[in-house]
Amino acid sequence: MIIVGIILATLAGLSILSIISDKFGVFERIGLGYIIGLGIVTFSFFTFNVIGVKSTFVSINAVLVVTIIGGYFLGKGNVLKNWFLDKALITKYALNGMWLVCFLIIIYLLYVITQKALYWPTLEFDSVTGYDFMARAIAKEGFINNSIIQHMRNSREYVRILYPPFASCTFAYAYLWGAAQPNLIVIFHFTAFFIVFYNWLIRFTNPMAAILFTLAALVTPEFFSHAAMALSNLPNALHTGIMFISLFIWMREKEMRYLIIAIIFAALNTFTRSDAVVFSLVGIFFVIIESIKDKKWLNILYFSIGSLVSFIAWNLFAAKVLHSQGTSDYFVKYLFFDSDKIAQMFGHIKMYMYTDNGFYGLTFWVFYIAIFISAKAWKNPAQIFLLITVMAWFGYTALYYQMDNKVIDSLDVLMKASYKRGLFNFVPLCWFYVAISPAMVWFFEKLDKFLYE
Numbered sequence: 001m002i003i004v005g006i007i008l009a010t011l012a013g014l015s016i017l018s019i020i021s022d023k024f025g026v027f028e029r030i031g032l033g034y035i036i037g038l039g040i041v042t043f044s045f046f047t048f049n050v051i052g053v054k055s056t057f058v059s060i061n062a063v064l065v066v067t068i069i070g071g072y073f074l075g076k077g078n079v080l081k082n083w084f085l086d087k088a089l090i091t092k093y094a095l096n097g098m099w100l101v102c103f104l105i106i107i108y109l110l111y112v113i114t115q116k117a118l119y120w121p122t123l124e125f126d127s128v129t130g131y132d133f134m135a136r137a138i139a140k141e142g143f144i145n146n147s148i149i150q151h152m153r154n155s156r157e158y159v160r161i162l163y164p165p166f167a168s169c170t171f172a173y174a175y176l177w178g179a180a181q182p183n184l185i186v187i188f189h190f191t192a193f194f195i196v197f198y199n200w201l202i203r204f205t206n207p208m209a210a211i212l213f214t215l216a217a218l219v220t221p222e223f224f225s226h227a228a229m230a231l232s233n234l235p236n237a238l239h240t241g242i243m244f245i246s247l248f249i250w251m252r253e254k255e256m257r258y259l260i261i262a263i264i265f266a267a268l269n270t271f272t273r274s275d276a277v278v279f280s281l282v283g284i285f286f287v288i289i290e291s292i293k294d295k296k297w298l299n300i301l302y303f304s305i306g307s308l309v310s311f312i313a314w315n316l317f318a319a320k321v322l323h324s325q326g327t328s329d330y331f332v333k334y335l336f337f338d339s340d341k342i343a344q345m346f347g348h349i350k351m352y353m354y355t356d357n358g359f360y361g362l363t364f365w366v367f368y369i370a371i372f373i374s375a376k377a378w379k380n381p382a383q384i385f386l387l388i389t390v391m392a393w394f395g396y397t398a399l400y401y402q403m404d405n406k407v408i409d410s411l412d413v414l415m416k417a418s419y420k421r422g423l424f425n426f427v428p429l430c431w432f433y434v435a436i437s438p439a440m441v442w443f444f445e446k447l448d449k450f451l452y453e
Contacts, residue, residue, distance in 0.1 A: 009037030015071020
């Protein structure tokens, strides 16, 4: 039955996309539609809790049905239009051995990780005591502010149930549909992202390069393994990737629909993990720069409000309804310089991004090589995406530097447990840049001409 729920959520997401624009491609619509559908589910759970209405199987799915019907009429039936593929492109590349082999490997890997997700129960400590635990309570009691909040208030695990509600609410949705575990939600999320990732890559490079680097991103060791885990790190990374890539496409092509997608996924991101607010701030910076150039000031307002609304809403809810400690209490509220802390942080960063390939494989090494060989082409538009990635990493690292380790865990624990996983956010960004970097685009264009001309 969970498949029916997944289809219903996807149709709701497709309806939202049809309102935004009728120009999205088939695979863009499928991938984005599913994830946006999960966002509708999450905001429904949250809104019902705020107004004091119990979330049930009927009420949540009623919202989805209303969204589907409303989207059909407001989108003027666009949801039913343009479901076609470019047959010439399919014929050309489906007959190419390299493209076909990469495609079949991706399908096989998705099958394998799906089998793992369905076979193993939820075992991760953070989920058992946090996301999955909360999801079961939400599905049973119908409220985010449920009995677990009260019973665990004095527990050291209390912080684990106070994460923003995207993971716990989407997992609760699976339980409402009778699922034994929520891992299938994450698998479809993972698959939907790579559908979008590939389709956005072919805007900047040819399909052969797009499929190769999609495969490279997918097989990143720790990234791939988390597709079978019921945690928030992977959805956080996928939302970050879509937000920044769609923002980059908007900066290049000036199509408003991609700015709207960036706004939606920035909002979803801070409803997944609160530390994702640093990515919203980086996005706001680039929207300001671009809007000043174009003299379209309202874009700044749209993105600023849209990208921060979830962060503000959840923190107000946590403080006023859940009566939790404020997020700001975990940070030093003034700028400071601590050379020992910087040295300790970069010791960990060196391990995760340079010396230990067990977590992220060759992701960062290939990224550095692409930067080096494309350095002379600094005027190439792809370098703007590099700047976005670097600024996002700098902001993310600065966030951990400002944390007050006297209030929360030690820096060593945070770097090993949290910062390492937060680097997930940069896996799709790094591979996207590698694929669209000037040197790689040049190489695959030459290869394409050699094979087909």
